[in-house]
Structures are given as C-alpha cells and as structure tokens.
Amino acid sequence: MTNKNTPQIYDPASSPTSSSDNLIPVKEIHEAGEPASPSRRKALKKMGGVSVASLLGTAALMTNSDEAQANIEWAEHFQSNYRLMTEEEKAKAVARLEKRYSEEYGKKVTVDTTPAQEGVLFGYALNIQKCIGCRRCVKACVEENNQSRGDQEIEWIRVLKMEKGEFTPEKMNEGYPNDYGIQVGGNAYSASGVVLEGEHYYEPEKVPDEDAFYMPIACMQCEKPPCVKVCPVRTTYREPDGIVVVDYNWCIGCRMCVAACPYWARRFNWGKPNLPKEEMNPNTHYLGNRPRMKGVVEKCTWCVQRTRKGRYPACVEVCPVGARKFGNLLDPESEVRKILARKRVFRLKVEANTYPKFFYYVD
C-alpha cells in the first residue's frame, strides 16, 4: 500500500499521471483548521479560491450594521434553489452569505461554488482491518465541516464498535422446549460471533479493544440515494461527481430524507447550531461546510470544499493508520480503483439496492 505519512492527492482533472503541483504541503493543511491568522489569509490567496463575489462581501464588511444584517437575512428568505439560480443570482447569494458569515464569526469567510470537475466520480474505500476506532476522523470532520458543538453536537461519522462475543460450552444443552429435542437454544441468545448492531458511544481508555473491531459509517454517497428520491422540494440531490448535497437555504425541514436513509447518515439542526467563532473554519463551500441554520438537514459531503480543489477529505488526511482511501473512480490509476480491483471489497446493506460509492475492504 501507499506510504501513510505523505498524503497522496488525486488529480481532479482525472489525468492518469498525478501531478505534484496539486499537492498541498501538510503544514498548510493543518493551518486550515486553525483560527484565522495572517498566514492563513496568505494561504487562501495562494490557493486562488477567492471569488469576485467574496471580494464584494469583504467590501461590504466595512459597513456593517444590524439593519444590513436583517436585510441580508430577509433577502435570503426569497432566494431560489441553488440549481435554479443564474450565475448572477449565485454571485449575489454568495456575497450575501459571505457578508453575513464574516460579520457573525468575526473573520473573513469565503463561500466557494466550485462545480463538479469534468471526468471525476468520487469514491471512498475504508480498510476495516486497519481501523483502530480512535475516532480522530470524527473529530477532524467536525472541525473541518463547521458542525454544531457542545450539547447539540452533530457528528457525520459514527464509528461502530462491533463486539466479537464468544461461544460457551455451558450453553450447549440449553434451550427450549426441553423435552423432545431443542428447537431454539445453545448460544442463540448470547453475543456469539459478531453482534450485528454496533455500539457507537464507546469510551475506552485505549483503542483498539481486543474483543472488538471497528466499522466507521457516514454518508455512503449512494448512486441510487433514497434520501434524494423522497425530498419534496429537491433540496438534496446528487451532484455529477457523485456527491449527495443539500442546499441548506432551500430545505424545509420535513425530515423525509432522515427517515429514508438506510445508513442513518443524516443529521438535523434541532436548534440554532452552536459554532464558536474561534473554531469556525472560514474556508467553506455553498453545498458543503458553510454554517447551517436551525431547522435544516445536513450530512457528509466528502468535504466538497476540499475535494473539488484536489485535496483529501479531512477524515482521510487525519487517519493515523491509513485506513481511509479516497479518489476518482473514473481514473484506473487512482487508489480507490486499485483497491476495487485487487482487494476483497464489500458495501454496506446491499439489500437496500442503493449502490453506495463507499466501499469497505480487507487486505
């Protein structure tokens, strides 16, 4: 397998020979998670991700007032579904959002609108043999994607701890009915073999637990997503690069998608999200990690704000054992494609017929 220490960046333009130009030094990636600093702004400029609209937003920052804030929120009420917006409307919406976020979080916030890249279909592979259940991915995800913190914490990734259980000889002759041969019995009612329901609230001193293995889950970015089909207003949909996104400004909060997801991947903002200023990641995408409002649904987007610019999702980057792999399914040379070709691969809940692009594998 690849070297764990240097993050390999796939090429969004799907050229088989991955160019090292897209590679971002590890140092700068770490800076992205930290509060805004002069060097952070420099990094932003270097990445060239600042749109015209965001510059307008910065200009508007200078003349902030409560009234302006109210006007922005008022205008947001009437904006259209993201896909129905003209380029001009998109620029206006982005400028509005950047202004509001920048004021609210006291730093320069950018809202990116980079579309899906040509020839890219994202895929994800997770080595359950390697996962140690440390949940660094969960933490990195929350920090990167501006989820709500504290008592309303929202986590997109849940790591299921699967207990191994055991067979005991004491139960060999137990069961019912007892008289003329046992119909149900033995070890049927104890945790023998793998218990199907995982536990995701485990709080260990150390990981991994010897009597368990770990199965992280998040949005599977299905090719046939049931959540998208049930949405009455098409606020959630599948982007051309295979990521299922939510237009937070269009969601009516009916939670049809929450009920329809077989992987329990969707989260709802029951109250106003609690996102401390200093922890806010200002590098956002319209369909990804921009701050959410109360009453809307959110989910994993495979860090669309990063991956469309040739970076890895935060969870892939942070995984200490290299269990998480990400790349372009259309590129035969990408890591995920090689895993699909060479490893023993499975998907979760195939009976749901959702065709996830999230694969599990063992070496």
Next chain:
Amino acid sequence: MGLLRKTLFFITDYVTYVARGGAKFYGWLGFLGIFITIWFYGSYVQLTEGMIITGLTDQVSWGIFLANFVFLVGVAAGAVTVVFPAYVYKHKALHDVTVLGEMLAIAAVTMCGLFIISHMGRPDRLWHLIPYIGIFNWPSSMLTWDVLALSGYFVLNVLGGFYYLYKKYCGEPLNKKFYLPIIYIAIVWALSIHTITAFFMNTMPARPMWFHSMMPIRFISTAFAAGPALIIIVFLIIRRNTKLWIEDSAINLLSQIVVWCLGIALFLTFSEIVTELYHPTEHSHGLQYLMFGHNGLNNLVPWFWSSLFAMIAAFIMLLIPSWRKDQTKLQIACVMTFLGIWVEKGMGLMLPGSIPTPIGEFTQYSPTFLEIFNSLGNWAIGFAVLTILLKGAIGILLGDIKLEKQEASV
C-alpha cells in the same frame, strides 16, 4: 335576486348564525380557547427556538406531530362512510346528513395541515413546495402526492359541502350534473388520501417495520373504524343538543361499519404479529420493541397492549346487536375505538418505525410538554373549526337560516 347578492346574504347569515349561541356553545369554545392560547405561546417558542423544544432526536425524528397527522388523515377519509352509503346505496337517513360528514372532513384536513406545519423544521419555507415559484418533486416524492391528495380532498369537500348548504339556504334544487360528480370523485379521493399517507411511510426500506404492502389496507380499515366512531359520537351530541334529529338507522349503519372495519384491522394486526414473530428476523425488532420492550427500554409497551385491549373490547361490544343499539354502550365502544386507533397509529406505528434506528440503536422518545401543548392546540383549533362548521350546517339543515327570511325582511 342576483348570485352575488345571494352569496353575500348567505355569508352574512351564516356568520351571524354561527357567532350566536348559548352558554354551552360559548363554554365549549372558551374551553378550546384555553388550549389555543397556550398553542400561540408554544408555537412562538417553537418558531423562535426551533425543533429543539421537542423530544425528537436524530434517532427518532418523526414524533407525535406526524403521528397525529397520520391519524387525522384517517379521520378525514373516514367521513366517506357517511357519503358512500348515502349516495351509492341511497341510504335515506345518511343522505339527509351527508353534509355533516363533509364538514368533519374539512375540519380533519385542517388539523392535518396544522400538524404538518408543526412537524416542519422550516415552516417559513413552505412556499418552496409550490409549483412554479418553488420546486414540487412530483412524482418522485411521496410527500408531494400527499400534498396533492389532501389539498384536493379539502377542495372537494369545501366545494361539495358549501354548494349543498348554499342551495339549501336558497331553497333551490341542486344541479346534479355539478354536484354528483364532486360526490363520487370525493368518495374515491377519500380512499386515496389514506392510501398515499400509508405509501409515504411504507416505501422506505430503511424502516423495515413500515416496509410492507399491508400498510395501506390496514390504514384504510382503521380509518373506517376511527372515522365513523367519531361521527357517531358527534351525531349523538348533535341529537342531544340541537333540534336536528339524526335517525337511528343512520347511527346503526355507522356502528356496523365500525365493527367490520375494526374486525379487519384487528385481523391484519394479528397477521402481522404472527408473520413477524414466528421467525423474528432483524426486521422484527421494531415490533418486538413495541410489544415487549428491549433490555428494559419499554416506554411503548403499555401503550401497545392497552390499545390492543381497547380495540378488541370495542369489537366484541359492537358485535352484540343489542349492545350496539344501546346508546351508552355504543358511545363507550366508539371512544375506545377512537382512542385505541389513535394510540395504534402513534405509539404503535409512528414511533417504533424509528426504534431501532437503521443501524440498530434503541433510543426512546417522549414528547416534551411544549410538544404536547402544541399538539393539543392543533386539536383544539380543529375542534373549534368543526364546531363552527357543524353549527352553520345544522342551522341550514333545520331551516333556521334561509334566504326567504332575508327576502321577507327586505
């Protein structure tokens, strides 16, 4: 007299008639007013704070708001048990009071709308559903089918009901070419609203407890038990408190409909229990949790068994003809049917559908006080609407308000 003038007289007469009433009438509305006042406060808090004030979680994200909605769609559909025998089997006694069934349907659909708005995280964005200015994901999303079905049913009943009342008020014969198609379409439409409400839950493989084809017929059978059960109670109240006499034969037929539909509903419940529990798979966890609890988590267990007991007892009571014809026993059985099915739709179906979650997590849910008060408020508004609609309709049926009186005074 011109149409516009007649309509104006109809409206003013109708409004002045329903606004005037005795101490009992005002007392009842005042009682409902208490709940509506609390509802204003509760809704304000929910709008400003968000759904966080409910007991809902990401694990159990559909709660009592949606449970009441589903139940009330059934009540709305149940109104057809008055219309159907009246127009298809020419039942004379029911024919005379068909309009009361339509008024009940209007009130029930109003409550459905209120519960949906309470359920929504962003009620301010309801307009996103409106075709052309928003996006209406039809035919993909079952929820959009439900929107169409319910708003269509609402329009049909308002049209049919008020057209009938207006003509009666004017003392003119009905235009059957206009009226009868509305009635027959409304009959079929009534079946569709509860069928689609079942579809909107049972088309999700992620929720194995709902994911079976028996749901729509079970919904229809419970609806045609709970709906007429409420109608019988309302009819008996009307008989006691107004001059309008509803024939015994009407109430008798409705009580027969209740007993047979209740019997079918129970049969379907038992079929489900046997099928799911003979060899319980992972998909039976919801039902097992509902019936027996799970490792000490047993919030729903008493609800399930009391609901089942109420339904069986009501069924047996109504099976005996002499009991069915005894007003006191009939009322008790109807209340038991209504409450039993209300529990069955809510605690018996809506909640265990989310427990366990698709990844096997058992999370209990109990509504908060605000959630309960907001639900009670929705019911209170619905009952206030029902009371006012019925009062006006009865006034016209009795001939208390009619155009002749206006003409005489002019």
